[in-house]
Amino acid sequence: MSETVLSLKEAAIYQKDNLVLSDVTLNINKGEFIYLIGKTGAGKSSFMKTLYADLPLKEGDGSIVGYNLATLKNKEIPHLRRKLGVVFQDFKLLSDRTIFNNLEFVLKATGWKNKAEMKMRIDEVLTKVGMNSKGFKFPHELSGGEQQRIAIARALLNDPELIIADEPTGNLDPQTSIEVMGILREINQNGNTILMATHDYALILKYPSKTLKLQDGKIFEVVQKKV
Template identity: 75%
Template sequence: MSETILELNNASIFQRETLILSDVNIEIKKGEFVYLIGKTGTGKSSFMKTLYGDLPLKSGSGQIVDIDLQSLKEKEIPYLRRKLGVVFQDFKLLNDRNVKENLIFVLKATGWKDKTKMNQKIEDVLDKVGMKTKSFKFPYQLSGGEQQRVAIARALLNDPELILADEPTGNLDPQTSVEVMEVLQDINKNGNTILMATHDYALLLKYPSKTLKCDGQRLFEVVQKKQQQH
């Protein structure tokens, strides 16, 4: 496993025929916590979708978790997604089953068979997000913050090499956002690499880290103001 988790060179991000971002050159290394910022419509979601195989990479080169994005075939997308943990703004939990069954569903879908191992894994990931006692609850019985914790636990099930969090605090109030952020910080300290798209600049100030910005069809690293050369 290389130290580089994600690398794009001269990449262009398209949504169908529309050019969204051009000449993207970025690298994310193992263990980093990286923010992706930019106004709505500047291409954050399209960029994320390209990374997990929803949009094809049509030009330039890109590798994510040792998989070549340019030659990615439809049938390889499930394999790619097993190496990634994706956390969405709207949780995407299944409301007709409890927390544990939500997680079992994902494990079965990704090829797990051994019941004992599955139960152990579920306990582990729920423990990591502080939800160990809530495995029998249904999503609608949980607060937004608790649902997002479960969604993060779900993203951890297959020990992903990279977690893509797309506006994970977008639907949460400021206090809950901080709690969810603490969970993500802890997971990062345990060695998981995280790329998090966010609008929440308060979080950036509170937890400063490497930041990529989408603006004017470009994606570039922004340096904290105080370090910029005048």
């Protein structure tokens, strides 16, 4: 039996009082790489925000990395987010501190105390994304692709059960997008489960994987044609 990381059953996704998606039923198993596609305004961001409890699940059943989204209490949200890694389109790095201090900040915020262990973990994740020589730099000294690599490293810090990547290549040129995608694929092959929202159909063609589409307030799996 494969382990379920995310399960939604007849869930309704709301943005404030607006119903964005209805009757969402899906399962994501450990180790899968899933694309989430759909036009702007189709509800991708609302869907993602519901998964990391930025928006409440008001209707239906949902569990993610062992937490019940329908009954989740505010005090449980930080614990849930420790088991998720979130990668944003606009990197969301803190501009006033170095890369090392950006990552250290996240570890401290999630309960790490031991300096030596923190340094070791930061070195590990930077090495995974090919950025182990950049810890002393500030975000503005890095290219967009390098900043996104750091954002992926940050998402890996607490060894998450699910990585939610919201348009991670949205601000990058095609070549850099392929490099960042290569890193995400490698992380997935090492056992991390990834759900990635994207507009970039070229990437999906280049790296085919299970694809969910949002359209007309519904979510369904796209069957990819065999070439």
